[in-house]
Amino acid sequence: MSGASSRSLGKGSSPPGPVPEGLIRVYSMRFCPFAQRALMVLKAKGIRHEIVNINLKNKPEWFLKKNPTGLVPVLEDSKGRLISESVIICEYLDEAYPDKKLFPDDPYEKARQKMTLESFSKVPLLVTRFVRGKKEDHPALKEELTKEFYKLEEAMTKYKKDFRVGDAVSMTDYLMWPWFQWLEALELKECVAHTPKLKGWMAAMQKDPTVSSHLIDAKTYRGFVNLYLQDSPEACDYGL
Amino acid sequence: MSGTSSRSLGKGSSPPGPVPEGLIRVYSMRFCPFAQRALMVLKAKGIRHEIVNINLKNKPEWFLKKNPTGLVPVLEDSKGRLISESVIICEYLDEAYPDKKLFPDDPYEKARQKMTLESFSKVPPLVTRFIRGNKEDRSALKEELRKEFYKLEEALTDCQSEFRIGDAVSMTDYLMWPWFQRLEALELNECVAHTPKLKGWMAAMQKDPTVSSHLIDAKTYRGFVNLYLQDNPEACDYGL
Numbered sequence: 212m213s214g215a216s217s218r219s220l221g222k223g224s225s226p227p228g229p230v231p232e233g234l235i236r237v238y239s240m241r242f243c244p245f246a247q248r249a250l251m252v253l254k255a256k257g258i259r260h261e262i263v264n265i266n267l268k269n270k271p272e273w274f275l276k277k278n279p280t281g282l283v284p285v286l287e288d289s290k291g292r293l294i295s296e297s298v299i300i301c302e303y304l305d306e307a308y309p310d311k312k313l314f315p316d317d318p319y320e321k322a323r324q325k326m327t328l329e330s331f332s333k334v335p336l337l338v339t340r341f342v343r344g345k346k347e348d349h350p351a352l353k354e355e356l357t358k359e360f361y362k363l364e365e366a367m368t369k370y371k372k373d374f375r376v377g378d379a380v381s382m383t384d385y386l387m388w389p390w391f392q393w394l395e396a397l398e399l400k401e402c403v404a405h406t407p408k409l410k411g412w413m414a415a416m417q418k419d420p421t422v423s424s425h426l427i428d429a430k431t432y433r434g435f436v437n438l439y440l441q442d443s444p445e446a447c448d449y450g451l
Numbered sequence: 452m453s454g455t456s457s458r459s460l461g462k463g464s465s466p467p468g469p470v471p472e473g474l475i476r477v478y479s480m481r482f483c484p485f486a487q488r489a490l491m492v493l494k495a496k497g498i499r500h501e502i503v504n505i506n507l508k509n510k511p512e513w514f515l516k517k518n519p520t521g522l523v524p525v526l527e528d529s530k531g532r533l534i535s536e537s538v539i540i541c542e543y544l545d546e547a548y549p550d551k552k553l554f555p556d557d558p559y560e561k562a563r564q565k566m567t568l569e570s571f572s573k574v575p576p577l578v579t580r581f582i583r584g585n586k587e588d589r590s591a592l593k594e595e596l597r598k599e600f601y602k603l604e605e606a607l608t609d610c611q612s613e614f615r616i617g618d619a620v621s622m623t624d625y626l627m628w629p630w631f632q633r634l635e636a637l638e639l640n641e642c643v644a645h646t647p648k649l650k651g652w653m654a655a656m657q658k659d660p661t662v663s664s665h666l667i668d669a670k671t672y673r674g675f676v677n678l679y680l681q682d683n684p685e686a687c688d689y690g691l
Contacts, residue, residue: 306558
């Protein structure tokens with residue numbers, strides 16, 4: 212009952228037992244971009260982990276005890292310690308597993324990566340509004356998204372170091388990636404039409420082994436979105 | 452033209468020169484809670500710094516070149532490197548000046564502090580809405596604030612080690628403090644009436660030397676708020 216492609220656990224399911232020593236567990240959902248952040252960081256850093264998918268449309272009571280907000284991702288270790296919030300989880304992993312650091316060692320360079328993530332911060336909200344919005348709302352949202360991408364393009368131009376094609380993929384790259392991965396499936400690619408650095412970055416990211424192991428095809432993603440918007444308890448397992 | 456109690460610089464002012472070696476500069480505003488975070492961390496860690504107050508109702512063009520959002524705080528070092536966003540600044544300072552760490556060394560304890568800050572995150576926007584709201588909005592907002600404080604009280608109950616009276620003040624304490632400092636002046640003390648742990652924490656914080664050096668009396672603060680709501684360019688220098 213565990214692994215990236217396992218069926219989600221819903222109401223009435225038995226809670227999974229304690230996390231075995233030497234392993235870390237992520238409560239996740241196959242299509243959740245926030246959970247994908249944690250999964251990519253675990254993979255990029257080579258951290259042994261197990262995945263328990265949660266049915267976010269039919270949440271198990273035992274999961275709400277682990278995280279009252281009911282959101283994924285949640286990290287659990289063999290001591291039963293829990294961490295929630297995707298950025299907090301990813302920063303924790305980079306510190307607790309100091310081999311293969313994803314953040315730069317230099318405090319200023321690290322701060323610059325965090326500022327770049329700040330320039331990105333409106334994107335997840337806009338994409339959610341787009342997914343949930345009506346057709347009439349779409350042009351205005353596409354316009355807002357394009358504006359945010361211009362801002363990010365400027366941030367990348369200023370902080371070239373983080374985004375040179377060919378440079379090692381770093382923390383902020385992984386933290387931003389899941390939303391860029393979905394642009395094609397959501398027919399939002401036009402929003403990056405005039406931001407060449409961003410497009411170059413996306414192309415480079417798709418070559419990264421961690422990123423390419425997490426790709427889900429557009430058709431499956433759209434099938435999920437369709438069911439999710441209808442609050443179907445089958446949404447989270449679509450495609451299995 | 453520098454220091455906690457210096458007049459703010461506005462449109463048409465000359466930009467301050469480069470930051471002298473061995474010093475770090477904060478662009479601030481005497482009443483800004485976000486800037487206060489940075490000032491308290493600098494003080495608590497004993498970092499030599501200079502303060503340049505910005506007239507947020509009449510921003511200098513040279514400041515908008517340093518931070519296009521026009522917000523304070525902004526950190527500048529003697530190499531001319533700039534960092535914006537209060538949490539990013541405070542985390543940077545804790546890493547760049549590793550004596551007297553404000554975050555715990557243990558990655559899990561550090562993650563827990565960040566999760567506590569996350570439980571606090573709705574408070575700043577609520578306080579802003581309260582200040583800007585009319586009488587009818589205010590009772591609803593007080594209720595929302597009370598709810599957020601209950602949530603925080605629960606987080607304190609879970610993470611007892613951070614908030615035991617007498618323990619060293621840590622990063623999250625400083626990051627949350629500025630809004631609690633303003634409760635009395637805004638007549639919002641009733642919102643903590645039923646959260647004894649939070650009240651105990653507030654009392655302990657008021658004894659911390661860094662906190663007590665940053666107190667502003669209620670009358671001065673209210674004078675500022677009054678002028679600020681009117682977009683008065685004298686607001687930021689009220690009381691000088």
